[in-house]
Amino acid sequence: xxxxxxxxxxxxxxxxxxxxxxxxxxxxxxxxxxxxxxxxxxxxxxxxxxxxxxxxxxxxxxxxxxxxxxxxxxxxxxxxxxxxxxxxxxxxxxxxxxxxxxxxxxxxxxxxxxxxxxxxxxxxxxxxxxxxxxxxxxxxxxxxxxxxxxxxxxxxxxxxxxxxxxxxxxxxxxxxxxxxxxxxxxxxxxxxxxxxxxxxxxxxxxxxxxxxxxxxxxxxxxxxxxxxxxxxxxxxxxxxxxxxxxxxxxxxxxxxxxxxxxxxxxxxxxxxxxxxxxxxxxxxxxxxxxxxxxxxxxxxxxxxxxxxxxxxxxxxxxxxxxxxxxxxxxxxxxxxxxxxxxxxxx
Ligand SMILES: Nc1ncnc2c1ncn2[C@@H]1O[C@H](COP(=O)(O)OP(=O)(O)OP(=O)(O)O)[C@@H](O)[C@H]1O
Ligand SMILES: [Mg+2]
Numbered sequence: 001x002x003x004x005x006x007x008x009x010x011x012x013x014x015x016x017x018x019x020x021x022x023x024x025x026x027x028x029x030x031x032x033x034x035x036x037x038x039x040x041x042x043x044x045x046x047x048x049x050x051x052x053x054x055x056x057x058x059x060x061x062x063x064x065x066x067x068x069x070x071x072x073x074x075x076x077x078x079x080x081x082x083x084x085x086x087x088x089x090x091x092x093x094x095x096x097x098x099x100x101x102x103x104x105x106x107x108x109x110x111x112x113x114x115x116x117x118x119x120x121x122x123x124x125x126x127x128x129x130x131x132x133x134x135x136x137x138x139x140x141x142x143x144x145x146x147x148x149x150x151x152x153x154x155x156x157x158x159x160x161x162x163x164x165x166x167x168x169x170x171x172x173x174x175x176x177x178x179x180x181x182x183x184x185x186x187x188x189x190x191x192x193x194x195x196x197x198x199x200x201x202x203x204x205x206x207x208x209x210x211x212x213x214x215x216x217x218x219x220x221x222x223x224x225x226x227x228x229x230x231x232x233x234x235x236x237x238x239x240x241x242x243x244x245x246x247x248x249x250x251x252x253x254x255x256x257x258x259x260x261x262x263x264x265x266x267x268x269x270x271x272x273x274x275x276x277x278x279x280x281x282x283x284x285x286x287x288x289x290x291x292x293x294x295x296x297x298x299x300x301x302x303x304x305x306x307x308x309x310x311x312x313x314x315x316x317x318x319x320x321x322x323x324x325x326x327x328x329x330x331x332x333x334x335x336x337x338x339x340x341x342x343x344x345x346x
Contacts, residue, residue, distance in 0.1 A: 029226070029229065030197060030201070030225045030226075030228065030229045031222050031225045031226060031229075034193075034197055034200075034225065035076055036073070036076055036080060037080060037083070038080055038083075038084065039052055039053045039056060039077065039080045039081060039084060040053070041080075042073050042076060042077055042080065043073070043185060043189045043190075043192070043193050043221065044072070044073070044183075044185040044186060044189040045068075045072070045073065045182050045183060045185075048066070048077070048180040048181065048182055049073075049077060051180060052077055052080075052081050052180070055081065055085075056081055056084040056085050059085060059123075059125045059126050060125060061081070061085065061127060061129065061158045061160070062158065062177070062178045063150060063154075063158055063159045063160070063161075063176050063177040063178070064158075064159075064160050064161070064177055064178050064179075064180060065135070065161045065162075065163065065166060065169060065173075065174065065177045065178070065179045065180070066078060066160070066161070066162045066163070066180050066182060067162075067163050067164070067165070067166035067169075067179060067180070067181055067182065068164070068181055068182030068183060068184075069164060069182075069183075069184055069219070069220065070164060070220060070222065071220035071221050071222030071223055072182050072183070072184060072185055072219065072220065072221060073182065073185075073221065074162040074182055075098075075133050075162055077182075078131050078133070078160045078162055079096075079131075081160070082094045082129050082131065082160070085126060085129070086122070086126065086129065089120065089122055089126075092120050093120045093122060093126075093127075093128045093129065094128070094129045094130075094131065095111075095112070095115045095128075095129075095130050095131065096131040096133065097111075097112075097130070097131065097132055097133070098132075098133035098134050099133070099134040099137045103132070103137075103138050103142055104139060104141075104142055105139070105141050105142045105145050107142070108142050108145040108146050108149065109145055112130060112146070112149060113149055115128070115130060115157070116128070116130070116149060116152075116153035116156065116157040117153070127156060127157055127158045128156055128157045128158070129157070129158055129159075129160055130157060130158070130159050130160070131159075131160050131161075131162075132159060132160070132161045132162070133161075133162045134162065134163065134164075135161040135162060135163045135169060136163035136164055136165045136166075136168035136169060137168075140170055143169065143170045143173050144170065144172075146159075146173060147172050147173065147176070150173070150176050151176070159177070161173075161177065166179060166181075183219075184218065184219025184220065185219045185220075185221055186219070187214050187219075190213075190214050190217060190219065190221055190224050191210060191214060193221060193224075193225075194210050194213060194214075194224060194225075194228055195210070197225065197228065198210075198228070198238070201232070203228070203232050203238055204236065204237045204238065205237070205238035205239070206237075206238070206239050206240075208239055208240040209231070209237075209238035209239040209240055209242065209243050210238065211240070212239075212240040212243035212244060212247070212252075213227045213228055213231070213238070213243050213247075215249075215252060215293070216243070216244075216247040216249045227243060227246060227247050230246045230247075231243050231246045234246055240253075248282075248286070249282075249286060249290060250277045250280075250282050250286060250287055250290045252290060252293075252294050254273055254276075254277060255273075255277075255287075255290050255291055255294045256294050256298060257273055258270045258273040258274055258291075258333070259291070259294060259295055259298055259300075259308070261273070261337075262308075262333055262336045262337045262340075263300055263304060263308075263336075263340065264340065265337050265338075265340030265341050266337065267333060267334050267337040267338075270333045270337060271330055271333050271334070274287060274329050274330070274333060275326065275330075278326050278329065283324065284319045284324040284325070284326070284328060284329055285316075285319055285320070285324065287329060288312060288315055288316045288319055288329065288332070289316070291312055291332075292309065292312045292313070292316065295308050295309055295312060296309065304339070307336070307339055308336050308339075311332055311335050311336050312332060312336075314332075315328055315329070315331070315332035
């Protein structure tokens with residue numbers, strides 16, 4: 001892969017990112033253009049990343065599983081680690097298989113085994129690496145077939161697995177691996193990365209625009225970079241309105257108004273806003289999720305907020321079960337607004 005980052009400390013100044021403009025086409029997705037090349041460039045999850053850096057230095061890679069939600073740097077970490085450990089032998093000594101490759105039992109029996117048996121001359125203490133990305137989509141049978149292979153060839157070959165859901169990795173494989181858990185990135189971490197990319201791409205933005213991207217991304221860096229790029233290519237300027245047009249999320253300020261009306265017991269006004277959003281084509285799930293996230297951070301008395309969240313939770317469950325009609329949303333608003341009337345002295 002083309003290099004986009006120079007070696008750097010973990011500081012997050014703009015200088016950390018160096019654009020290799022000779023090798024880039026203008027329309028390359030920013031998620032690839034700004035994919036970190038060294039472990040030191042990866043933002044967040046310091047504990048896991050520093051463990052990987054230590055492994056890269058000592059060269060003794062155990063079998064590892066990286067588990068966590070999407071878009072937070074698992075694949076990137078493994079690629080950086082492999083590159084840092086194997087350097088010039090990378091192309092010979094690394095095999096990467098992801099969900100787009102066949103990874104059934106036959107592939108484990110043939111391709112993976114053959115690679116593990118292959119002789120590659122490496123410096124002492126270094127091993128070949130087999131990367132199994134999105135390993136949770138491998139069938140249990142294929143994972144079973146991997147058990148013995150992992151052990152037999154452990155003197156020459158190590159495995160690095162990445163997955164979203166570690167419970168889909170069978171127990172015996174988990175017990176053979178060190179599990180590193182990745183968590184969603186913090187808002188500040190996403191923000192600093194967005195600011196760096198904006199500076200390099202000369203993006204015109206305002207604070208509300210970046211806040212909107214962070215709100216919709218929910219700690220997913222891939223999502224954040226994609227939203228940024230889509231907003232820039234669609235509208236040029238990154239501000240909250242443009243971001244919400246691109247991100248397919250109801251505008252939180254609308255939702256906030258609806259919550260305020262609900263808190264005041266004004267059912268009709270609140271329902272009008274929600275019906276308008278529904279009419280614009282937003283799915284009931286999107287509306288209820290935004291409703292939850294805005295309520296969580298909104299300025300309401302604690303007991304009222306808890307009751308609201310409880311009601312939203314039940315409605316979310318019904319919607320998730322398939323009852324995604326407007327009626328469920330209206331019912332939710334009505335029940336929340338009714339609380340105001342119940343608490344009023346008669
Ligand atoms: N921690 C991070 N620091 C910097 N960039 C990141 C980070 N996490 C993700 N990115 C950006 O998002 C892109 C996707 O990241 P990556 O492929 O590592 O996600 P992932 O965790 O493997 O997700 P998935 O579970 O969907 O495979 C990267 O190319 C990079 O541009
Ligand atoms: Mg990945």
